[in-house]
Amino acid sequence: MRSIRRGDNGPAVVEIRSILVGLELLETASDVFDDDMDSAVRAFQQSRGIGVDGLVGPETWGTLDAARWRLGTRTLFHSVTDALVGEDVRELQERMLEMGYDAGRADSIYGPRTARSVAQFQREVGLTPDGSCGPQTMKALRRLGRKVVGGRPQWLRESEAFRQAGTNLMGKTIVIDPGHGGGDDLGVVVPDGPLRWTETDLVFDLAARLEGRLAAAGMRVHLTRGPQPASSMTGAERAELANSLGADLLISLHLDGHDNEAAHGVATYHYGTGSGLSSTVGERLANLVQREIVVRTGMRDCHVHSKTWDLLRLTKMPAVRVDLGYLTSPVDRDRLVNPLFREQIVEAILAAVQRMYYPVEIDVPTGSIDVRQLRVALANKA
Numbered sequence: 001m002r003s004i005r006r007g008d009n010g011p012a013v014v015e016i017r018s019i020l021v022g023l024e025l026l027e028t029a030s031d032v033f034d035d036d037m038d039s040a041v042r043a044f045q046q047s048r049g050i051g052v053d054g055l056v057g058p059e060t061w062g063t064l065d066a067a068r069w070r071l072g073t074r075t076l077f078h079s080v081t082d083a084l085v086g087e088d089v090r091e092l093q094e095r096m097l098e099m100g101y102d103a104g105r106a107d108s109i110y111g112p113r114t115a116r117s118v119a120q121f122q123r124e125v126g127l128t129p130d131g132s133c134g135p136q137t138m139k140a141l142r143r144l145g146r147k148v149v150g151g152r153p154q155w156l157r158e159s160e161a162f163r164q165a166g167t168n169l170m171g172k173t174i175v176i177d178p179g180h181g182g183g184d185d186l187g188v189v190v191p192d193g194p195l196r197w198t199e200t201d202l203v204f205d206l207a208a209r210l211e212g213r214l215a216a217a218g219m220r221v222h223l224t225r226g227p228q229p230a231s232s233m234t235g236a237e238r239a240e241l242a243n244s245l246g247a248d249l250l251i252s253l254h255l256d257g258h259d260n261e262a263a264h265g266v267a268t269y270h271y272g273t274g275s276g277l278s279s280t281v282g283e284r285l286a287n288l289v290q291r292e293i294v295v296r297t298g299m300r301d302c303h304v305h306s307k308t309w310d311l312l313r314l315t316k317m318p319a320v321r322v323d324l325g326y327l328t329s330p331v332d333r334d335r336l337v338n339p340l341f342r343e344q345i346v347e348a349i350l351a352a353v354q355r356m357y358y359p360v361e362i363d364v365p366t367g368s369i370d371v372r373q374l375r376v377a378l379a380n381k382a
């Protein structure tokens with residue numbers, strides 16, 4: 001292909017001009033490669049990091065051809081035989097990266113990694129995760145709009161996903177998973193005179209209290225086990241149970257233990273690999289649970305962490321595990337054995353669940369929600 005240059009005219013010039021006009025580098029369409037077009041080509045070459053010579057040879061033509069695609073003008077998908085290339089792909093990749101999805105390098109090529117990141121985004125906003133970017137996906141992206149830039153993108157994404165699911169928690173299904181239980185699996189055990197405190201009993205008590213409160217708020221609640229299960233369950237089995245129930249959320253309750261009795265505090269876990277890939281909705285739930293508990297109970301904040309545990313990895317719904325203090329810590333234990341304190345924890349978790357279904361725009365300071373008022377507000381919205 002001969003380079004097209006200043007002084008040329010014809011259909012190729014018309015086409016190149018129209019791309020440059022689309023890119024707002026040139027004002028008028030025509031069939032003449034004039035001085036204005038020469039400047040526009042040079043500006044384009046400079047912006048794309050290719051040799052600035054004003055000539056439209058194969059490289060410049062290829063880059064111009066890719067640039068004609070503005071995000072949203074065609075459906076993007078991963079084609080194994082002939083990869084889609086374009087500025088629109090690059091723009092999409094940049095959006096994905098900006099929002100925390102692992103789209104790889106923004107190389108303008110719609111490869112499998114880009115498709116995977118799009119599928120992940122689709123899943124979280126409640127679309128069919130087919131990994132292609134068509135009108136529905138564009139609509140979801142546009143709705144997130146500029147809010148995503150510079151904010152807490154994952155939080156905004158989650159609010160989007162939950163907006164699609166509906167902001168009312170009435171009728172939502174939640175699985176509460178009291179840890180351990182069955183066989184000799186008592187979790188952390190601490191002797192106390194002739195008695196002993198066990199993680200398995202205390203978390204079941206918490207789960208049962210939570211069950212009542214959540215059910216009163218209109219949710220469908222399932223526990224993964226009873227107070228004295230016949231056999232123990234693995235994390236994978238608990239995840240499978242929650243999946244089979246089609247649960248909207250899962251909260252697993254544990255207590256922690258440590259040889260050093262000075263260790264104390266509360267920590268919450270959500271699914272994540274620690275390298276950027278994480279369940280963003282799970283992370284939001286984890287943050288809410290952690291914040292509400294810390295603020296309402298004053299327990300030491302051992303923060304939110306990502307883990308790849310079976311229970312978190314295999315569940316299809318946002319799932320978190322919260323370790324509600326150290327049974328081996330005299331400070332935490334004194335509080336945990338007090339039913340009134342456990343009631344406070346339940347109240348905190350309930351508030352966190354309510355907040356999951358509360359639009360971000362009208363978020364209120366942590367610890368300030370009167371759960372009864374919130375329930376009224378939500379009921380009125382429905």
Ligand SMILES: [Zn+2]
Pocket residue numbers: 179180187188199254255256
């Ligand atoms: Zn445990």
